[in-house]
Amino acid sequence: MPVLTLMPSGKTVEAAAGTSILAALLAADVQIGHKCGGKAECDGCHVFVLEGRKSLSRIQRLENERLDTIVGVGSKSRLACQAILGEENVTVELLSFV
Template identity: 65%
Template structure:
């Protein structure tokens, strides 16, 4: 288990390694758009990883291809539905893009 901190609320939850961040965010009771239900097709679950970015599994082609189509993408960008929790604490920012 590692700690996932959600900004801007500041809520922190323990999450098992390998859990999709989208599932962890929803289980924590936070709201995040996820129009395609985790298929990397909509981009609405776009988040910024503020801390712990390098501890997360690398971006795969499906996620990378979708990120390439979004506006406001930065080196901190991930899709919550495609990003699995790692073994270390992470802080993410929920952007609320739709």
């Protein structure tokens, strides 16, 4: 089971492969914005993937289009609602909180 590490807190969350980063965070009671309910229609769950990016699902068209509209997006940006965990550990920097 991959471990999701949250920065800057260093908190860790275990989640099954095939789970979105957003779902893993919500299951662990981590507060993160997600106004659209995980449909890639907002920027509330924007995170930077610091480690383990290759283990995540590939960016699909809908996510890519949304990322194009967000200020401050970089090469490590993902929407937590669209990034699906693989088998490797992942470290993300949380950018928004509720």
